[in-house]
Amino acid sequence: MAAPTPVGPPDRGASSVERRARPSTLDAPRSTLTPKARKRVLAALLFAASSVPALYLGWQFWRAWNYLPSDLGKDPVKGLEHATGETAIRFLVLTLAVTPLRQLTGWNWLAPFRRQLGLWMAFYATTHLATFYALDLEGNLGEVATEIVKRPYITVGFVAWLLLLPLVLTSTTASIRRLGGKRWNRLHQLTYVVVGLGMLHYFWSQKKDVTDPLLFAAVFAALFAWRGWRAWQKRGGAVVPTR
Amino acid sequence: MLIRRPDDIPASEITPEGVYRDRRRFLGAAGTLGLGLASGLIAPAALACAPGETGEANGEVERGQPALPDEPTPYETATTYNNFYEFGTDKEDPAANAGAFRTRPWSVVVEGLVKKPATYTLEDLLRGVGVVERTYRMRCVEAWSMVIPWMGVPLRDVLAKVEPLPSARFVEFTTLLDPRQMPGQRTAVLEWPYKEGLRLDEARHPLTLLATGMYGKTLPNQNGAPLRLVVPWKYGFKGVKSIVRIRLTERQPRTTWNDAAANEYGFYANVNPAVDHPRWSQARERRIGEFRRRPTLPFNGYADQVASLYAGMDLKANY
Numbered sequence: 001m002a003a004p005t006p007v008g009p010p011d012r013g014a015s016s017v018e019r020r021a022r023p024s025t026l027d028a029p030r031s032t033l034t035p036k037a038r039k040r041v042l043a044a045l046l047f048a049a050s051s052v053p054a055l056y057l058g059w060q061f062w063r064a065w066n067y068l069p070s071d072l073g074k075d076p077v078k079g080l081e082h083a084t085g086e087t088a089i090r091f092l093v094l095t096l097a098v099t100p101l102r103q104l105t106g107w108n109w110l111a112p113f114r115r116q117l118g119l120w121m122a123f124y125a126t127t128h129l130a131t132f133y134a135l136d137l138e139g140n141l142g143e144v145a146t147e148i149v150k151r152p153y154i155t156v157g158f159v160a161w162l163l164l165l166p167l168v169l170t171s172t173t174a175s176i177r178r179l180g181g182k183r184w185n186r187l188h189q190l191t192y193v194v195v196g197l198g199m200l201h202y203f204w205s206q207k208k209d210v211t212d213p214l215l216f217a218a219v220f221a222a223l224f225a226w227r228g229w230r231a232w233q234k235r236g237g238a239v240v241p242t243r
Numbered sequence: 244m245l246i247r248r249p250d251d252i253p254a255s256e257i258t259p260e261g262v263y264r265d266r267r268r269f270l271g272a273a274g275t276l277g278l279g280l281a282s283g284l285i286a287p288a289a290l291a292c293a294p295g296e297t298g299e300a301n302g303e304v305e306r307g308q309p310a311l312p313d314e315p316t317p318y319e320t321a322t323t324y325n326n327f328y329e330f331g332t333d334k335e336d337p338a339a340n341a342g343a344f345r346t347r348p349w350s351v352v353v354e355g356l357v358k359k360p361a362t363y364t365l366e367d368l369l370r371g372v373g374v375v376e377r378t379y380r381m382r383c384v385e386a387w388s389m390v391i392p393w394m395g396v397p398l399r400d401v402l403a404k405v406e407p408l409p410s411a412r413f414v415e416f417t418t419l420l421d422p423r424q425m426p427g428q429r430t431a432v433l434e435w436p437y438k439e440g441l442r443l444d445e446a447r448h449p450l451t452l453l454a455t456g457m458y459g460k461t462l463p464n465q466n467g468a469p470l471r472l473v474v475p476w477k478y479g480f481k482g483v484k485s486i487v488r489i490r491l492t493e494r495q496p497r498t499t500w501n502d503a504a505a506n507e508y509g510f511y512a513n514v515n516p517a518v519d520h521p522r523w524s525q526a527r528e529r530r531i532g533e534f535r536r537r538p539t540l541p542f543n544g545y546a547d548q549v550a551s552l553y554a555g556m557d558l559k560a561n562y
Contacts, residue, residue, distance in 0.1 A: 065534070073324065073334060073335065074320050074323065074324035074334065074531050074532075075324070075334075075387055075529060075531055076534075077529065077534065078387075078529075135534070138535060138536065147523075147524070150519075151521075151522055151523065153522055204522070205522070207332075207385070208328075208332070208432055208433065208503060208504075209328075209332035209432050211332075
């Protein structure tokens with residue numbers, strides 16, 4: 001195996017070795033580009049796709065601001081708050097889906113895009129917080145501090161956002177080298193805490209109807225179940241060599 | 244400040260003549276009924292509300308508060324942004340799902356501690372009761388608000404027709420239970436049918452309306468047709484919609500949102516900027532159509548008329 005994929009955890013790299021041996025047609029979309037160029041193109045495509053919600057929401061809010069009909073509803077500040085929060089949760093799902101998808105399909109070319117998806121998640125979570133601060137509370141710092149302290153569901157959401165900061169800061173390849181794969185992995189398991197706190201925040205913010213958070217909870221449960229099953233399999237079977 | 248000035252609302256609607264005429268009548272009534280309001284009310288009311296001068300919603304803005312304009316919310320907004328869980332939990336659901344709802348024929352059961360319990364057709368219940376027009380602020384417990392020109396009958400006049408017994412102290416209202424027509428009732432998001440209640444003196448307050456219309460039109464289905472409660476000094480969830488049962492009781496009735504989350508939604512539910520919802524502040528509100536929040540007024544700006552109903556009560560405990 002060449003240099004490990006930047007964000008792919010080393011302990012999973014073991015299984016990716018055997019996957020790598022598969023025919024290249026399954027390994028990545030057929031193309032005449034060099035692997036490096038291909039990765040760049042895919043990264044650019046992912047970037048473009050991930051920015052669509054931001055551009056769309058920005059456009060819709062601009063319309064609402066100018067009293068034009070918008071998809072953000074009659075209370076566009078609330079609408080934007082909900083939409084950015086939900087988009088953050090969606091990107092959290094996508095980020096956590098990369099590894100299971102890779103393991104299920106052997107599409108190891110997906111691995112490097114986990115980082116970009118995670119960063120987009122942090123971006124949308126930040127937009128969500130910024131909407132709350134700048135638009136909902138009209139930029140009143142004292143009030144946002146009071147709300148964070150006073151309202152448990154906002155406290156929980158804010159802590160989840162704070163936990164994203166070390167993850168964003170250590171998302172570089174240099175950070176992975178500096179920390180070492182094992183420690184980096186441990187740190188980035190904070191993502192699971194973010195899922196827990198984020199979902200608690202989501203459930204708690206609902207007035208009564210928890211259908212949407214339940215749907216997301218089911219998806220996260222499936223993603224965690226897959227990880228649990230893999231871990232159990234790994235421990236039980238002697239097939240996978242331990243490092 | 245960004246305030247949308249809707250062009251489609253005639254100036255005459257902003258301060259409807261009927262509102263003023265009715266207010267004078269109410270002031271007189273309040274005085275003779277000894278509600279103890281008149282002396283404190285007439286002066287500021289006369290100062291603040293020279294007819295045609297301001298756009299206030301039938302309302303005496305709390306003294307000392309800046310008088311922000313209260314222009315009626317555009318009809319299109321008031322009919323597409325609704326909390327009516329019987330037709331779905333999203334704000335847009337009622338407008339989307341209530342179109343085929345049948346409101347005719349409609350009957351209302353009046354029962355409990357009344358002299359004339361009966362099942363009334365809607366027409367019979369309202370016969371002989373004068374229709375009034377009132378433009379009221381509507382403050383949702385979710386910290387948004389609108390201004391809505393209602394048409395309807397004072398609840399007190401309807402109660403007078405059915406004659407509550409002296410033992411009656413509360414009024415309970417029940418919404419229609421019909422999951423075939425009301426898709427929201429097919430899930431247990433709330434305990435159906437929706438129930439709300441008032442103390443009898445609140446029910447008999449001149450501001451309390453049974454609305455049958457708004458914006459000069461028949462009440463749209465998504466707004467609670469054909470008959471809904473409007474209590475302008477209380478949070479919107481007190482305004483029970485599509486009423487089929489009015490029961491006079493001795494004991495405080497159970498109410499739906501209070502049953503669902505007693506720590507969040509009280510029986511009284513008087514608009515009070517000093518008492519937060521556990522998950523958000525009630526100090527300010529966003530008027531739908533505006534981007535900035537405005538201060539929430541005690542009793543939604545109707546304190547002069549209704550505060551005396553709660554004299555001596557701890558409003559923090561009785562939220």
